[in-house]
Amino acid sequence: MKNEINIGLGLRRDIIEEFLDREVIQPDFIEFAPENWIGMGGYWGKKIRQAVEKYPVTCHGLSLSLGSPEELDYRFMKELKSFLDDNQVEIFSEHLSYTKCANAHLYDLLPIPFREDAVKHVVRRIREAQDFLERPIAIENVSYYTAVAAEMDEATFISSIVEESGCQLLLDVNNVYVNAFNHGYDAKEFIRQMPLDKVAYIHMAGHEKVSPDLIIDTHGEAIIDPVYQLFDYTASLMELVPVLLERDFNFPAAADLKREMNQLRKIATKHWRKVHVSQD
Amino acid sequence: MSVKTETYQYQNRLADYCRSGKLNGALPLSREEALPQYRRLVFNVVKNTLEQAFPITQQVLTNEQWDELLFRFFLEHDCQTPQVWKLPAELCSYVIENQISEEIELPWLDELLWFEWLEIEVHTMPDIDAGPVSDEGSLLNDIPVLNPEYRLEKLSYPFHLFPVKEAAEKRGEYFVLLYREPESGKVHFMALAAIHAYFIEQLSAGEQTIEELIRDTAEKISSVLPESLLQQAMPFFEELLKNRVILGFRPNENAN
Numbered sequence: 001m002k003n004e005i006n007i008g009l010g011l012r013r014d015i016i017e018e019f020l021d022r023e024v025i026q027p028d029f030i031e032f033a034p035e036n037w038i039g040m041g042g043y044w045g046k047k048i049r050q051a052v053e054k055y056p057v058t059c060h061g062l063s064l065s066l067g068s069p070e071e072l073d074y075r076f077m078k079e080l081k082s083f084l085d086d087n088q089v090e091i092f093s094e095h096l097s098y099t100k101c102a103n104a105h106l107y108d109l110l111p112i113p114f115r116e117d118a119v120k121h122v123v124r125r126i127r128e129a130q131d132f133l134e135r136p137i138a139i140e141n142v143s144y145y146t147a148v149a150a151e152m153d154e155a156t157f158i159s160s161i162v163e164e165s166g167c168q169l170l171l172d173v174n175n176v177y178v179n180a181f182n183h184g185y186d187a188k189e190f191i192r193q194m195p196l197d198k199v200a201y202i203h204m205a206g207h208e209k210v211s212p213d214l215i216i217d218t219h220g221e222a223i224i225d226p227v228y229q230l231f232d233y234t235a236s237l238m239e240l241v242p243v244l245l246e247r248d249f250n251f252p253a254a255a256d257l258k259r260e261m262n263q264l265r266k267i268a269t270k271h272w273r274k275v276h277v278s279q280d
Numbered sequence: 281m282s283v284k285t286e287t288y289q290y291q292n293r294l295a296d297y298c299r300s301g302k303l304n305g306a307l308p309l310s311r312e313e314a315l316p317q318y319r320r321l322v323f324n325v326v327k328n329t330l331e332q333a334f335p336i337t338q339q340v341l342t343n344e345q346w347d348e349l350l351f352r353f354f355l356e357h358d359c360q361t362p363q364v365w366k367l368p369a370e371l372c373s374y375v376i377e378n379q380i381s382e383e384i385e386l387p388w389l390d391e392l393l394w395f396e397w398l399e400i401e402v403h404t405m406p407d408i409d410a411g412p413v414s415d416e417g418s419l420l421n422d423i424p425v426l427n428p429e430y431r432l433e434k435l436s437y438p439f440h441l442f443p444v445k446e447a448a449e450k451r452g453e454y455f456v457l458l459y460r461e462p463e464s465g466k467v468h469f470m471a472l473a474a475i476h477a478y479f480i481e482q483l484s485a486g487e488q489t490i491e492e493l494i495r496d497t498a499e500k501i502s503s504v505l506p507e508s509l510l511q512q513a514m515p516f517f518e519e520l521l522k523n524r525v526i527l528g529f530r531p532n533e534n535a536n
């Protein structure tokens with residue numbers, strides 16, 4: 001996926017036939033959560049093997065729980081490493097959040113307190129995980145609906161972790177928009193504060209406004225214009241990276257997903273065309 | 281633990297709140313009104329996963345019973361699997377270990393949950409290599425190769441034969457084979473007599489021809505002649521071959 005404009009799409013079971021058999025959607029690359037496929041045989045095992053043979057792959061983890069206060073789960077990481085190696089995964093990313101606490105998985109993304117000791121803790125865990133997995137990790141800025149016991153702002157928290165751990169950043173532009181709305185900050189200013197030279201790839205998605213002052217990051221709607229505009233702004237500040245459209249449920253017709261991907265390609269081409277052309 | 285105790289407590293309190301709906305101690309938040317969203321989001325993942333896995337159980341329990349079961353499970357049980365689609369297996373174990381069936385006076389609940397999970401387990405289990413298989417061979421005199429992607433279960437309630445309420449009144453001893461069709465990945469159920477379950481167990485070792493199996497079995501039973509047992513059992517083995525429970529044959533070096 002080097003030096004070309006790559007627009008990817010999240011692989012989900014509900015639309016897997018569109019990717020594979022019908023070829024209605026042909027993204028430049030695909031992304032899926034390894035947790036949903038590790039150890040899976042039978043019908044779905046065949047499908048994921050077909051998908052991996054057909055498309056370049058990035059994986060977006062759910063359960064590594066980099067922000068947990070307890071130790072990393074090495075048994076799980078062993079399975080994860082094997083899966084990433086077997087499927088020639090080009091980029092592995094995880095959420096900058098915690099999904100496990102007091103020895104219990106919660107299966108959703110809880111916000112890590114934006115505090116100095118948490119920065120040090122997460123940096124140590126990212127390094128440990130990168131060493132064990134023998135590959136860099138890109139950490140994703142997550143949506144959060146309340147900050148917990150914060151001692152610094154979100155941008156400082158993320159930047160410090162990326163800088164100190166040497167990891168990459170998965171910049172979720174929709175999450176920046178959602179957080180800026182929910183917490184009343186300037187999304188463009190936030191983007192400028194991010195270490196944009198460390199971005200491995202970008203996530204784009206839709207969201208749902210559940211009340212006049214609260215947006216939930218659902219991945220169940222189309223991308224709205226202000227998020228496209230924020231992506232346009234972001235792309236203008238940085239070098240070429242892959243861009244992925246996430247859609248987790250409430251799937252529209254394939255033509256609508258293609259339209260969203262085309263819109264992303266149009267914006268990416270506007271800013272990154274020079275690189276693309278020079279490689280042809 | 282390398283975070284300060286205070287940070288750990290905050291993280292723990294948020295996680296506890298998501299599981300219980302109760303906040304135990306101070307938790308400084310920038311938006312207190314948004315806190316219930318976390319419990320809703322977290323619990324919905326668990327609820328959706330379990331409702332997809334146990335549609336029959338959900339249907340036969342009252343809404344109150346089902347919701348109470350899920351709330352208790354998520355509150356009392358520390359979910360261990362990092363793969364949420366495997367969580368239904370933990371609900372099965374939780375219900376058995378905590379004797380929930382006795383408590384709510386539904387003695388068949390353990391088994392119904394287990395029965396529903398088994399279908400998922402067989403559908404998703406890692407592929408198992410059956411080894412070399414030949415399409416050509418004698419059903420009687422060559423060693424049959426059993427499809428390794430199966431589960432053989434002994435049940436007290438015949439959920440594979442009757443609707444739940446009817447099955448719940450037919451407590452007894454039932455055997456069922458769940459197997460995954462290699463080509464399509466579909467899971468099939470096959471009701472078995474006890475002796476058929478015994479045959480499957482023996483064939484899984486991959487060491488005997490059916491002729492040898494029948495002869496050994498007749499010797500053990502002693503009241504049955506091998507010829508008579510063979511005549512009775514052959515349609516069963518033919519069905520196994522037809523249904524891809526027997527995938528084919530390995531050359532039988534002992535055959536004449």
